[in-house]
Amino acid sequence: MARAGVVMEVGSDGVAVITMSNPPVNALGPSIFAGLKEKYKEAMKRNDVKAIVLTGDGGKFSGGFDINVFAEVHKTGDVSILPDDSINLLASTIEDANKPSVAAIQGLALGGGLELAMCCHARISTPDAQLGLPELTLGVIPGFGGTQRLPRLVGLPKAVEMMLVSGHTLLSKSIRAKEGTEYGLVDATTSPENLLIVSRRWALEIAEGSKPWISSLKRTDKLTSLSEARKILHVSGKHAPNMPQNQVCLDAIEEGIVFGGYAGLLKVSAFTFTSAVLCTSFGVRVFVRPVLSYIMPHQKEARLFKEIILTTTARSLVHAFFAERATSKVPNVSDVGLKSSHIRKVAVIGGGLMGSGIATALILNGLLVILKEIDSTLLQRGIKTITANLEGLMKKGSLTLDKKNEALTLLKGVLDYSEFKEVDMVIEAVIEKVPLKQSIFNEIENICPRHCILATNTSTIDLNIVGERTKSQDRIVGAHFFSPAHVMPLLEIVRTEKTSPQVILDLMTVGKIIKKVPIVVGNCTGFAVNRTFFPYNQAAQMLLHLGVDLYRIDRVISNFGMPMGPFQLQDVAGYGVALAVKPIFASSFEGRTFETDLLELMVQSGRNGKANGKGYYLYQSGSKPKPDPSIQTVIDESRKRTLITSGVKPVSVSDQEIVEMIFFPVVNEACRVMDEGVVVRSSDIDVASILGMGFPKYRGGLVFWADTIGSSYIYSKLKKLEDAYGRFFTPSKYLEERAANGLPLSSANSTPSQALQARL
Numbered sequence: 001m002a003r004a005g006v007v008m009e010v011g012s013d014g015v016a017v018i019t020m021s022n023p024p025v026n027a028l029g030p031s032i033f034a035g036l037k038e039k040y041k042e043a044m045k046r047n048d049v050k051a052i053v054l055t056g057d058g059g060k061f062s063g064g065f066d067i068n069v070f071a072e073v074h075k076t077g078d079v080s081i082l083p084d085d086s087i088n089l090l091a092s093t094i095e096d097a098n099k100p101s102v103a104a105i106q107g108l109a110l111g112g113g114l115e116l117a118m119c120c121h122a123r124i125s126t127p128d129a130q131l132g133l134p135e136l137t138l139g140v141i142p143g144f145g146g147t148q149r150l151p152r153l154v155g156l157p158k159a160v161e162m163m164l165v166s167g168h169t170l171l172s173k174s175i176r177a178k179e180g181t182e183y184g185l186v187d188a189t190t191s192p193e194n195l196l197i198v199s200r201r202w203a204l205e206i207a208e209g210s211k212p213w214i215s216s217l218k219r220t221d222k223l224t225s226l227s228e229a230r231k232i233l234h235v236s237g238k239h240a241p242n243m244p245q246n247q248v249c250l251d252a253i254e255e256g257i258v259f260g261g262y263a264g265l266l267k268v269s270a271f272t273f274t275s276a277v278l279c280t281s282f283g284v285r286v287f288v289r290p291v292l293s294y295i296m297p298h299q300k301e302a303r304l305f306k307e308i309i310l311t312t313t314a315r316s317l318v319h320a321f322f323a324e325r326a327t328s329k330v331p332n333v334s335d336v337g338l339k340s341s342h343i344r345k346v347a348v349i350g351g352g353l354m355g356s357g358i359a360t361a362l363i364l365n366g367l368l369v370i371l372k373e374i375d376s377t378l379l380q381r382g383i384k385t386i387t388a389n390l391e392g393l394m395k396k397g398s399l400t401l402d403k404k405n406e407a408l409t410l411l412k413g414v415l416d417y418s419e420f421k422e423v424d425m426v427i428e429a430v431i432e433k434v435p436l437k438q439s440i441f442n443e444i445e446n447i448c449p450r451h452c453i454l455a456t457n458t459s460t461i462d463l464n465i466v467g468e469r470t471k472s473q474d475r476i477v478g479a480h481f482f483s484p485a486h487v488m489p490l491l492e493i494v495r496t497e498k499t500s501p502q503v504i505l506d507l508m509t510v511g512k513i514i515k516k517v518p519i520v521v522g523n524c525t526g527f528a529v530n531r532t533f534f535p536y537n538q539a540a541q542m543l544l545h546l547g548v549d550l551y552r553i554d555r556v557i558s559n560f561g562m563p564m565g566p567f568q569l570q571d572v573a574g575y576g577v578a579l580a581v582k583p584i585f586a587s588s589f590e591g592r593t594f595e596t597d598l599l600e601l602m603v604q605s606g607r608n609g610k611a612n613g614k615g616y617y618l619y620q621s622g623s624k625p626k627p628d629p630s631i632q633t634v635i636d637e638s639r640k641r642t643l644i645t646s647g648v649k650p651v652s653v654s655d656q657e658i659v660e661m662i663f664f665p666v667v668n669e670a671c672r673v674m675d676e677g678v679v680v681r682s683s684d685i686d687v688a689s690i691l692g693m694g695f696p697k698y699r700g701g702l703v704f705w706a707d708t709i710g711s712s713y714i715y716s717k718l719k720k721l722e723d724a725y726g727r728f729f730t731p732s733k734y735l736e737e738r739a740a741n742g743l744p745l746s747s748a749n750s751t752p753s754q755a756l757q758a759r760l
């Protein structure tokens with residue numbers, strides 16, 4: 001089936017197989033809903049149909065409700081385009097039908113997809129299918145009865161765990177079907193070949209009465225007492241600062257627990273309420289609530305859904321979803337019919353922190369790795385770091401011992417280039433020294449096969465300089481990983497004018513294989529991410545030199561949603577790289593950097609950050625970083641030496657001003673990055689800021705957030721700051737023009753910027 005739609009085939013056994021098709025993930029859009037209603041109506045009418053199997057085409061059940069509709073709601077503000085199908089289709093037509101339905105699940109059943117499966121009377125699945133309700137990661141809540149049916153199928157604690165978002169990346173926990181059988185979400189697992197056979201038989205057995213006919217919404221056996229439930233909901237709600245969707249979801253669940261899931265779907269009457277209350281044994285509180293709130297838990301869910309979809313959080317997270325997917329669309333690379341080459345073996349040069357992290361990411365995802373170091377001590381240290389990285393993942397529960405051992409078999413340490421004759425890609429990850437990198441590229445060009453990609457992990461150095469002594473400019477590309485490379489999800493792919501589209505496509509493919517989100521950017525000092533964010537630390541340092549307490553700055557920025565404040569981040573990253581790139585940024589961005597000796601003074605006073613336990617904070621293993629009062633002498637000395645603050649009284653700033661003074665210069669630099677065509681589209685900066693710098697995803701990314709504030713406000717603030725503190729804050733031409741014309745900063749969002757188009 002190529003077009004979106006639903007088909008039905010009735011077998012001689014009396015089973016109607018209804019198949020949804022909407023490639024690539026069978027998203028539930030209007031044509032699928034219309035098709036489901038039509039086919040169900042027909043199946044109910046036909047005398048030769050005894051039971052129904054509901055499934056998805058192309059090896060997938062469904063990736064859920066069509067998120068494009070959310071984007072449309074955000075564009076128009078019109079929530080009436082959202083279907084009200086939780087009652088009409090899922091409950092009345094499927095769950096309450098007089099013929100049973102079995103969901104045959106393969107690949108994935110997510111969001112509305114799983115909700116559809118949960119209203120069937122049984123679920124048969126392939127063992128590895130991914131099942132989950134990730135709606136909260138989009139800032140909304142399940143809207144097709146998931147808040148009611150999931151707790152009834154798997155119990156409240158597991159349901160809450162599967163739905164709520166937590167952590168900085170706002171993930172909700174999906175499960176594999178194998179685990180689903182333990183919790184009762186899945187009735188049986190089977191191979192893809194047998195899926196329809198087993199599902200048909202199961203459906204007939206329900207119809208004949210030899211298997212139970214279960215309506216999820218009527219079940220109460222997995223629900224705990226109301227007081228227990230409230231405890232679970234209360235504890236879960238506590239971990240949700242800045243995420244209104246968590247509390248809203250808990251409210252919808254609680255409503256259903258108090259009033260009963262099934263009662264919510266039937267016409268409201270005293271009898272239905274009473275029977276719901278009795279069968280769930282949930283106390284007297286029901287009777288003291290105002291009558292209106294008795295009406296239908298599903299109405300509660302649907303009503304909350306329509307409210308929450310309009311929040312800034314939902315807008316931001318839906319934007320982030322599409323922004324992340326847009327990164328794989330690179331003009332003249334992904335749209336010119338190129339096919340990815342098969343990259344099997346990768347050499348990593350340098351077993352330091354970055355090289356080991358990169359090697360870890362590669363072997364974890366099945367690629368053969370040759371790790372090269374200059375002597376056996378360094379090589380052993382690199383291999384030890386890789387082993388420790390894998391053990392760290394095991395401790396977190398994300399890797400089994402077998403997988404760890406399997407990964408290590410893919411790693412080979414070497415001290416010379418003899419193995420490089422067969423590699424498909426080299427990633428150089430040595431220290432940031434131009435002559436060293438140049439001589440490495442010169443050597444590997446001669447040794448590696450002609451097809452081999454020559455990548456550097458430099459975070460700053462111009463790629464044309466790195467490859468200056470080679471003739472293979474078309475194969476040279478930047479593969480900028482973020483530390484720790486086996487954990488951080490971003491891969492910045494840096495191309496020069498000469499890098500071939502095939503090389504870019506191949507590196508993007510490797511990026512996807514190792515589960516990174518690759519963004520393709522142009523070549524300039526700091527590339528897109530470090531360049532955009534260089535004013536971040538510098539603005540924080542400027543505020544410190546203006547007399548603002550460093551721990552307050554960190555607190556304000558953490559409260560804004562960054563994983564930690566800028567000073568703690570400097571401690572964690574170490575000062576080495578910052579000191580090394582300081583002169584590079586100062587010369588490339590002359591006049592718009594903040595000059596201070598702070599880091600030099602820190603190092604002179606024996607502080608190296610977290611690495612030696614002493615930085616802006618004091619670090620002891622097992623306890624949280626502690627402010628260090630003795631840092632004041634270093635700060636006083638630095639303030640004395642810094643032109644901007646000598647003789648000036650400490651400034652008084654509000655928390656909002658701290659956020660603005662730190663992030664507006666970052667937004668300003670992002671404007672230059674967009675204007676120069678360093679990124680393909682502004683939303684790539686959003687993705688990079690979220691995945692590379694920890695910018696809060698629920699704010700949609702740096703540029704999206706800036707647009708919620710408005711270009712003219714940001715411009716006027718920067719102008720005032722420029723008057724007070726100089727060129728560090730001077731608004732860019734791009735920002736000035738956008739502000740003058742009342743335009744958002746992201747208007748080049750879906751199309752490549754003009755500067756880039758001119759270059760391509």
Ligand SMILES: C[C@H](O)CC(=O)SCCNC(=O)CCNC(=O)[C@H](O)C(C)(C)COP(=O)(O)OP(=O)(O)OC[C@H]1O[C@@H](n2cnc3c(N)ncnc32)[C@H](O)[C@@H]1OP(=O)(O)O
Binds near residue numbers: 025067110142143144
């Ligand atoms: C009322 C309901 O309760 C509300 C809901 O159901 S909200 C939706 C809940 N579902 C989700 O959140 C799932 C979102 N999707 C995903 O997590 C992932 O896309 C996936 C796991 C399904 C597949 O991942 P992967 O194979 O890596 O492919 P991925 O690149 O992400 O997606 C492939 C394409 O499908 C699209 N897509 C995926 N899920 C979609 C959805 N639910 N709606 C619309 N498009 C979707 C992507 O935008 C992408 O389109 P593109 O090729 O044009 O860029």
